[in-house]
Amino acid sequence: MTDFFTRKKNELQIKLNEVQQNAVMQTDGPLLLLACPGSGKTTTMIMRIGYLIEEKHVNPKRIKAITFSRASARDMTERFKRFFPRHPPVDFSTIHSLAFTITRTYLQKTGDAFELIEGGGKGKQAITKSMLLKRFYKETLRDDCTEDELASLSTFVSNVKNRMIPFNEWEKVPAPFDKAGSIALKYEQFKSKTKGHLLLDFDDMLSIAEQALRVDEQLAEQYRTRYDYILTDESQDTSLVQHRIVEHLV
Template sequence: MTDLLSSLNERQREAVTTTEGPLLIIAGAGSGKTRVITVRIAYLISERHVAPHNILAVTFTNKAAQEMRDRVNKLLGGQKLAGAPLVSTFHSLCVRMLRRDIEKLEEGYTRSFTIYDQDDSVRVVKACIKDLGYDDQRLGARQTQGAISHAKNSGLDADAYAARVEAHDERRAAVARVFKLYEERLVNNNALDFDDLLIKAVRLLRKREEVRAHYNERFRYILVDEYQDT
């Protein structure tokens, strides 16, 4: 234990060794928050004897996730482990969950779904605009896709978005129609956009008790880097 904690200051040690119950670390940039998380993972495994597969660490970028894995492996160097902690980005974690259980949402998707990036989404939106007879010079595909993305991240599906459109707002009414057709085409193509990955994973956990129970049992310790951005 001494070796694990030797590079930490007093407050960092406190954060690492406080292992039970919720813990929020507030500190400025460059103060060692990510290092605390990686040492905390190693501490849980080597000192608290937590099974590695019961630990989940989440961050925002693939690069950050790989760096975290490398740091943990270095800290645990030489130890024979039965499995490894899951260190993942938010989107990768959601993909993993949906590949396992998306069919339980009963929304027409299968586990072999395709993931559309932003360019794919814009392309589908552009086709929807054309097929609905709108002028794509007045209703730009990229701006419309941005409006749809914003609506999704605000918790609105196509019907809820349409219900909020005021009668005289022709542009938003057009976006609502495009949104509706866009969603239909995603389902028909068994495709999810980046927003869907997060939204449908959350919906899955909220709607299906057995899925929620599975992850409650699997992940006893969850550590989130850059929590302020979630």
Template sequence: MQKDSFIQQYAAGLNPQQLAAVQAVNGPVLLLAVPGSGKTTVLVTRLGYMVLCCHVPPAQILTMTYTVAATHEMRSRFAARFGDELAAEMTFRTINGLSAVILQYYSRTYGRRQPELLTNEGDITRLLGDIWQQVNREFATESTLKELRTAITYIKNMALTDAEIEAMDTDLANLPELYRRYQAALKRAGQMDYDDQMVFALQILRAAPP
């Protein structure tokens, strides 16, 4: 499809900045805008532009979002605009969904048993509560455990080193020891949490040959 025809049919309502984002398909692009400003519309239109005008094979496009709900919305909005058949050829996943695929492929390819995903937040909270009591000799409040959970997520998502964990400015008593014991408990049980799932997937990608 010619660019002018595509714009007339699918992007006539976009403003100049949105249209520029739709056509920016070479290299990384940052689309920064407030909620409700049409980011999803721009992203969906950009996907169609890549396929119909730039001839990018739809099977080679991965659209990744943070939540399952956002994934379903992206897929349904793309299908509504460009058709179910084309949408079926494309991949829409959450970050954790993609991580799960990478771990499954690695496990099958190399015969490795991947850790079991710990999905019950209640189980994680109880584990953290037990560890807090062991380390700090007191019962943790619900708010403290939430803060600890947030700190652990931050440590993993930022890929902090041991030295950086030790240097963290926090009100959580003995955070480095709490983190080490939490990770050791998961390893003994052959488990991982959602943050580990992303960390392990990234480690596999970094170790994969170019």
């Protein structure tokens, strides 16, 4: 029987170098693949998944691949289908999609209803993140915010959440303009003011998922035991809270 790399070279015209081959075959314990853009990290990752299935006989359902944009998730799904058309699909998703699944499970357990206020979704949202930030900007600074200020404020809120900075430190974090920390706090307090009903933006999905995996051992075990292998693409783009979610899972 020809070896895995020879078969794939013949089938796909893909030839991996020695370092890439070593990365594919390193299937026990943690592995960091560090290389410059365009050097074939994602291809190596897809080949590693195929190696796990064909050579290590791992069930594709026991493999989770995480990336950080929907475009990347689609690209990896399509590449896997092209490289390994005979195998069942592997679970490729964005970190936000994974976090949303964990958050939804956790909030069902706690009995909290939730409403997404970012991303559009189906129908027209009664409340949006932008609407709330504009309202609290005006309440705080007695003026209307510009589109640039709104964008910088939204980025500020996302940044402090992704860095897992405690609420009581938000007003001390360097901000794009005066009182941005106070506005961000008002925004957060409003979203949870109705008991049993939360307003969530995209970053809340990450924060709540991390919290769920940290404090609910039963739920954490449920997700930890779902997969035997977890691979993340473009890990350099991982924020602290995203990295913590992956840490909890492994």
